[in-house]
Amino acid sequence: MTSMKEATTRKSGGFSSLLKTLPLAPFSLVFIFFFCWPIFQIVKNSLDQGKGHYGLSAYRLMFTKPYMHAFATSLQLSFFSALTAGLIGAVVAFYVHRSSAGLKSTIAMLSGVLANSGGVPLAFMFIAAFGAQGGIVTILKKLGFDIYGAGFTLYSLTGLILVYSFFQIPLMVLVFTPALEGMRNEWREANNSLGGSNFQFIRWVLIPVLFPAFLASVLLLFASAFSAFATARALTGGSVGLVPLVIGSLIDGNVITDQANLGDALAVGMVVVSGVVMLFYGFSLRWARGR
Amino acid sequence: MKNRILNLSRYVILAAGLLFFVFPVASAIEFSLRSYGNKGHTFANYSWIFQQEDFFTNITISLKLAALSAVITLLTVVPAVTYLHLEGQRFKRIFEFLAILPLVVPVVSLAIGAQKAMPTFIQNSQYELAFFYVVIAIPYTFQSLNVGLTSIPLKTLVEASRSLGASFGRTVISVIVPAIRSAINAAIFLAVTLSFGEFTLTSLLHWETFPVWITRVSQGNVLGSIALSMFSLIGAWTLLILVQSAQNVRKKKVSKSDVEESEEALI
Numbered sequence: 001m002t003s004m005k006e007a008t009t010r011k012s013g014g015f016s017s018l019l020k021t022l023p024l025a026p027f028s029l030v031f032i033f034f035f036c037w038p039i040f041q042i043v044k045n046s047l048d049q050g051k052g053h054y055g056l057s058a059y060r061l062m063f064t065k066p067y068m069h070a071f072a073t074s075l076q077l078s079f080f081s082a083l084t085a086g087l088i089g090a091v092v093a094f095y096v097h098r099s100s101a102g103l104k105s106t107i108a109m110l111s112g113v114l115a116n117s118g119g120v121p122l123a124f125m126f127i128a129a130f131g132a133q134g135g136i137v138t139i140l141k142k143l144g145f146d147i148y149g150a151g152f153t154l155y156s157l158t159g160l161i162l163v164y165s166f167f168q169i170p171l172m173v174l175v176f177t178p179a180l181e182g183m184r185n186e187w188r189e190a191n192n193s194l195g196g197s198n199f200q201f202i203r204w205v206l207i208p209v210l211f212p213a214f215l216a217s218v219l220l221l222f223a224s225a226f227s228a229f230a231t232a233r234a235l236t237g238g239s240v241g242l243v244p245l246v247i248g249s250l251i252d253g254n255v256i257t258d259q260a261n262l263g264d265a266l267a268v269g270m271v272v273v274s275g276v277v278m279l280f281y282g283f284s285l286r287w288a289r290g291r
Numbered sequence: 292m293k294n295r296i297l298n299l300s301r302y303v304i305l306a307a308g309l310l311f312f313v314f315p316v317a318s319a320i321e322f323s324l325r326s327y328g329n330k331g332h333t334f335a336n337y338s339w340i341f342q343q344e345d346f347f348t349n350i351t352i353s354l355k356l357a358a359l360s361a362v363i364t365l366l367t368v369v370p371a372v373t374y375l376h377l378e379g380q381r382f383k384r385i386f387e388f389l390a391i392l393p394l395v396v397p398v399v400s401l402a403i404g405a406q407k408a409m410p411t412f413i414q415n416s417q418y419e420l421a422f423f424y425v426v427i428a429i430p431y432t433f434q435s436l437n438v439g440l441t442s443i444p445l446k447t448l449v450e451a452s453r454s455l456g457a458s459f460g461r462t463v464i465s466v467i468v469p470a471i472r473s474a475i476n477a478a479i480f481l482a483v484t485l486s487f488g489e490f491t492l493t494s495l496l497h498w499e500t501f502p503v504w505i506t507r508v509s510q511g512n513v514l515g516s517i518a519l520s521m522f523s524l525i526g527a528w529t530l531l532i533l534v535q536s537a538q539n540v541r542k543k544k545v546s547k548s549d550v551e552e553s554e555e556a557l558i
Contacts, residue, residue, distance in 0.1 A: 020378060021374070021379065021382075023370040023371060023373065023374035023379075024370075024371050024374055024375075024379065024382065024386070026366055026367040026370065026371070027367040027368060027370070027371035027386075028371075029367075030363065030367050030422060030425065030426065031389065031426065031429070033422075034405075034422045034423055034425075034426045035392070035393060035396075035401070035426045037404075037408045038401055038404030038405045038407070038408040038409075039396060039400075039401070039404055040404075040408070041404050041407045041408035042400060042403055042404040042407070045407055088308075091304065092304065092305075092308050095300075095301045095304050095305060096305075098301065099301070105539070109532065109535050109536070109539075112531070112535060113528050113531040113532055113535070114312065114528075116484060116488075116527070116531060117524055117527065117528070118488070119488055119490045119502055120490060120502060120505055120506050120509075120520070121502075121505065121519075121520035121521075121523050121524045122520075122524070124319075124509065124516055124517050124519075124520035125315055125316065125319040125517070125520055125521065125524060126315060126319075127517070128315075128318060128319035128321075128322035128323065128517045128520075129314065129315035129318040129319050129322070130315070134318060134322065135317075135318030135319070135321050135322055136314055136315070136318050165311075166311075166312070166315070169308075169311075223394070223395075226397070227397030227398060227399065229397075229398065229399055229490075229491040230490040230491055230494075230502075234506060243399075244397065244399040244491075247399050247400075247403060248399065248495060251402070251403060251406065251495050252495075263403050264403060264404075264407075267397075267399065267400035267403045267404065268400070270397045270399065270400050271395065271396050271397065271400050274395055274396070274397055275395050278391070278394065278395045
């Protein structure tokens with residue numbers, strides 16, 4: 001009798017505590033239906049062989065030359081654009097950090113604005129500036145630098161790195177500046193009073209202290225370049241074979257393959273790559289905070 | 292001497308940085324004022340934008356979707372984060388982890404999944420986009436709310452309100468919402484900017500919004516497309532700068548009044 005009473009109170013306690021978590025319900029529903037469910041569907045589809053059979057043939061095709069080449073190109077683009085923007089952005093952030101408060105907040109605001117610009121308009125802007133007939137190219141030509149004659153073209157990997165820098169450098173300034181706020185002036189004073197040179201300060205104090213935060217920021221840039229789609233599509237129209245562009249043409253039916261679920265396999269491949277990058281991002285963030 | 296070199300190198304670097312960002316913008320603006328057949332500079336390409344009949348249709352659609360995303364964010368992310376700060380401490384870590392996940396899944400991958408997973412009646416409605424925009428924005432909206440709420444002693448405020456006899460609804464309306472208003476504003480701002488500019492998912496699901504329309508209409512008119520791009524980029528930048536400076540002003544005001552209050556308390 002008592003045990004039954006206990007059971008009912010526990011049950012009603014469970015129900016009312018479930019009722020208390022109601023504020024989490026709308027978020028969870030939207031998240032499950034519009035995020036988890038589509039992701040589950042891609043994984044399931046990528047393994048679907050038709051007629052109720054499941055297997056790996058889409059992945060086998062993914063590991064053939066053309067698609068591996070697309071992954072290699074995407075990784076190359078992400079690596080070089082993250083590294084370029086990361087190094088330049090870190091230097092800019094360092095100089096901004098040492099400036100007056102007014103300049104600091106102006107740069108912070110501009111970075112926030114520029115880091116958000118991307119997509120098709122950005123691609124068109126660069127076509128107007130760095131295209132074969134673009135303003136900057138014409139000016140450089142008049143000055144005697146024929147960059148297109150020297151082999152540069154905007155519609156290439158180099159061109160994409162240039163365009164991505166426009167939002168990646170501000171993004172780097174934005175995410176790297178907080179790490180600089182943790183630096184102490186006393187460190188430099190200690191270095192100087194112990195007879196250390198500027199170079200020694202940078203080499204033995206600044207770089208080791210800031211490296212984890214730098215790595216985390218660069219990994220974030222890497223992930224953002226890896227999944228970028230709109231700018232690359234508008235700029236190259238597909239002449240640079242990046243994985244997101246290949247998936248895009250598979251969805252649009254521009255590329256015919258007898259493996260109907262190749263797109264799903266590539267999509268899962270992208271999730272895996274970017275998952276690994278974000279995992280390392282998490283590690284380096286923890287490393288940076290541990291100091 | 293050393294300081295002067297450092298100062299000089301700082302200005303050189305800042306100037307170079309400025310040029311890298313100003314040159315393309317200036318050069319694109321010049322390009323957008325050109326006319327076909329080199330007949331000097333005109334505003335013709337800009338007036339061409341407004342002559343497109345789809346211009347206002349697509350702006351309206353994008354605005355509607357942005358507004359809907361704001362409402363959905365308000366109804367899903369805001370209650371969840373507030374609850375996690377008030378009662379649901381034990382769920383906090385799980386939800387923080389979940390909220391990062393949309394950053395891990397590239398939008399292209401989500402698009403291909405959305406195309407297959409959504410039932411037809413949802414796929415037939417353009418408003419499905421707003422829900423996906425909200426999901427894509429979750430890493431940013433969740434994080435900004437989470438950070439915003441950490442700085443507010445929300446639990447104490449709620450306990451005070453309850454012990455003074457306010458009902459739960461009353462507490463929500465006159466204590467919680469005013470306290471977290473600026474955090475809510477920031478999150479909504481993020482959701483709106485993201486949904487207004489989203490291209491990848493929208494185009495892969497074959498819907499037309501303002502960013503997708505820009506690409507389509509650009510194919511026939513190079514100069515027009517550049518004018519249109521500059522129009523939308525500069526429009527977006529102006530809006531972002533206005534909102535950010537408004538936020539800065541408010542932040543300054545708030546911190547000032549906080550100081551005054553604490554001084555009063557001391558007296």
